[in-house]
Amino acid sequence: MATADRPKARQSQLVTTYGVGALFPAGDQSFMICGIDQWDDRWSPTVEEPRLARSLGVHTFRSPASGKRTGDVPVVRFPTYHYCPGCRRLDRYWMFDPRKMQCQNCVRDLTPSRFVACCENGHIEDFPYFQWIHRGSELPAGPHEMTLESQGASSSLADIVVRCSCGAPPHNLDGSFGRSALSDIKKCGGKRPWLPDAPDELCEKPLRTLQRGSSNVWFGAVRSSISIPPWSSPSAQFVTKYWAVLEHLPETALVQALPGMIAGRTGLAIDSVVDVVRQRRGLDTSLQPSDKDLRDEEYRALLDGNDGGPLDTFQCVTVDVDVRVRALVAQVSRANRLREVRALHGFSRVTPMPTDTSNPRLARLSESHLNWLPATEILGEGIFVRLDESAVSEWEEQSLAEERHELLARSMQRRSTESGAPGVAAPSARFVAIHSLAHALLQELSLDAGYPIGSLRERIYAEEGQAGLLIYTASSDAAGSLGGLAALADEQRFADSLIAALSRAGWCSNDPVCSESGPSGTDGLNLAACHACLLLPETSCEHRNIFLDRVALVGDIDSMTGGLVSDSW
Template sequence: MTPPPSRRRRSGGMPERSLPRRGSVRRSQMITTYGVGSLIAVDTESFIVSGTDSWNIGEAPVIHEHRLARILGVKFFRLPPASDDTSKDGVRVRRFPLWHSCAVCNALRPVRGFNSPPGKNECGDCLEELVPSRFVTACAKGHIDDFPYWKWAHRNNRQEGESGRCGGAMRLRTSGKTASLRSIVISCTCGIPEVSMEGAFRRSALSNLQVRCEGKRPWLKDAPAESCSEVPRTLQRGSSVAWQPIVKSALSIPPYSDGTAARLAEEWDILRGLSRAEIELYLKIRAVREKGPEISIDTVMALLEAEKHGDTGADQEQVRDSAYLALRKQEYERLSVGNLERDQNREEQFICEPPTSAATALLPYGLDRPMLVKRLREVRALKAFSRVDTPDTNADVHEAQLSLTHLDWLPAMEVQGEGVFLRLDEARIDSWARSAAVAARVERIHSNHLRRLRERATDPKAVPESPATPRMVLLHTLAHVLINEWSLDGGYPAASLRERLYADDSMAGVLIYTATSDSAGSLGGVVAQGAPERLAKALRSAMHRSEWCSADPLCIESEASGAGSTNLAACHACVLLPETSCEQNNGLLDRALLIGTPEDPSTGFFSGVLGR
């Protein structure tokens, strides 16, 4: 990462110097953990990651995923730059927060007021390393600013109508008596009594001080302050809600998975306006010019037809959700049909085949024949980010922009892995869902989730519908217990496995696949779990394990649990997974829909096989 250049005048003939380095992170972390707008600690310093229009991308590889790029309104994706100490590319960062304190003299002021030696972050008087402020303020629209220490310390010591600063010097010290905010004490040399930080995290703490959001976006260079009516919240600098990524992903499926679409990425705008005969001539000329093999006209026409089929024809903002649903349906259809390895070339990135043995052992569980996804490519793109409010499926959160000017690319990462696709018998699900007990349990989850969506919606008339249905909750909970079971039986860390849900009126499936491409990525271990006999054994073990939780009877009798009360019988001791593995932020879960309740075992979809 590279901080912004110092404000020095340079003559026009001098070459641009290499900027100093401040730490390093993995490329994947630039999408999930330390993306644009996030706060990152490097040694004793703190920085905010700059917008993508400030990155020195250098020779950062280009990633193509045609379906996802069209939905997100970009032409391609880029891996974040990976550089060394001698290169000039990298991700720029800016110092934030600006308020620092000195652990020796207890001075508390903006960092420029410490008269630090050049190139160092030290107190000019004590030569002690400065400590960045532990506290910042942020609002739900993504703005972030320094904590208003002066107003907080003087809140009860200013006469009504009085304005201006007192002219004193701020001090911050820690009494060390406790680890609570009460031990962090702020004072001023103007003579006011000392004030602790206790109460600073209350929702009304800053509104009582009449502190309003100033609309600052320090991650964007030269960004003007936005008008904002939100009341900011006090956050810890390292809080998880200080930065939440909004990541969109897609699987590479035929006809886009054999590399042809990527080879023609720069020429799609030309090809769309040509007839078949013109395209055929264009491809021949291209083969001569590129001195490579000619691309089949049938392949190009299939790509254009697939693109045309994927377009909805409506306004982008209006159909974005339906476009994501269409993307999932395309994947569901391809996963159901498969893509045999013997029919593909070596560059094919999607291989999906049925197991060689019969799937009769899975019939009692209501599962159709599983599909073994032996080769899989997923592209995950950082679309935007949010603060304060946690992004949730179908939730309305403000998406803070990654750059001040629109770019034709987004930062992304690609994962090569494997997985197993499971599909439940839809007729059996529909019959089970008609049960009054099942409907009553799911209705509780649905109403709680819908209430949460209404609370977070900016427009009460445009509240999205909750996806909580019997089919959705059943598939989601099944995916969680299987991931937990495979982590025990197959040796996979639960965080290295990931779910991809396909649940609506026309879909009833789940893909469990490797979420990383490291040693737990594509060695065949997950595919081996999909063999019918082994899968039946894993299902049986998972259901028996779900019959009892160490938190029972409180867990199984729970009327509501989880964030926003969007779960029923689900807790960390039985069903919940690491956040990286779950698409729904560990919401919309109920293991009673798998195995039933002590009072009514028939509520469970798999209750009929537990006694076998």
């Protein structure tokens, strides 16, 4: 493939949207990103974040290769079934002209199959067209040349017909998306096309038909962490960069070697570097902190703040809280500098799985365990808000909070029963309310700061004893570096933004339907939330736009009572 024809993606997309095992659309072609054991790591810059690396059981991270002079991220062509839009012939792409990806007879560009077959263990293969058309009948002898035709009457599956030259009765694709539609004709073969050299796995999960471009073909398991003191300081950055050398130096030799190593570097002192080396040596590398452990450390760091120097990647300063919002808000902090690292450590298909590293159903990124994972780093700014703990605790004890939580718990139980997936506890009422507040506030801050809403992101801290949210720039491109978001933490400006956000949340253009509807959205995991009020772009919500409820925030639509903020104004 010529260089100009190669598909292109941003570095961040190759971790979050088009990671390993995902299908990447490139014009009229479709590719799958290969496993990291196929990557040429000489062209993948190192991304260091010791806390996150320990939690994922690796030594370091690497960002995908970028730039015209560096190596490419390897891909394979998938699905392998293609058809000619001229003669409608359906076959593996190598049975046509694989060099030009054209039909030899029609000289037309090939179109990849719209459908694939996946299982919940992350395996994926071509839709079994051959088995579909020959089901329920003996396989006739002779050549089998298939065609894929559209009747043109509608865009439904019933108007897409598969035919075979052997004389088997034609079959349309109606019913092919049923939960057990493929159970009797094709078992999961354990295919892992993103690992070209890996053998197939044994798998007992049923195959499900999905559209090639649907969102449930790939759910990335991404874990992120914000760099916090002491690991955000210039000294820690220096130690991380040269850790392979510093790790093995005795302290006496370390003190002797450092003057030459740090000469000409600003913001570094021998004592501070030695302190960081001691702290890093004291880490128990056998322990893998969970995502909750990382969040707890971040929450404490955001509460304490950090002035830092000009080179520190974590600068967070507490500002005054306007008297108009003190009934709800206990602390507002201006985060002038933040560094976030996002790492991909697995993925799932069909239904999203818990992203815990011990989950055996997450598909692996490489055939063998490597000491690194793909990651991307983002430098930005943000606003941290801590709510008044007593106000949140009192609200949790009210009947409305308990009723809304029970509705959500029943939806999660129903999803578990229908999908056969292990049951997961419903998030707390505290989490749902703070999450909903974050969505409302993020939309308002986007308007005030001038950022595209997709370039802002939330981070929720709602464990027991926590009641905080962080809104920060989440884009690594130009839209994430405009500046001005942290300035909105100013006492009066933040209060104006929060009051406006809650005023907007009090009424949705889809009310009363929105506020009075039962469980809605993905698997019924939202309550009062729709695209006209709380839903955000996928890049902005770390929980895939679920666990939202505007009523929990502003109260019953008729009386405007019982919500977290109902009694705060």
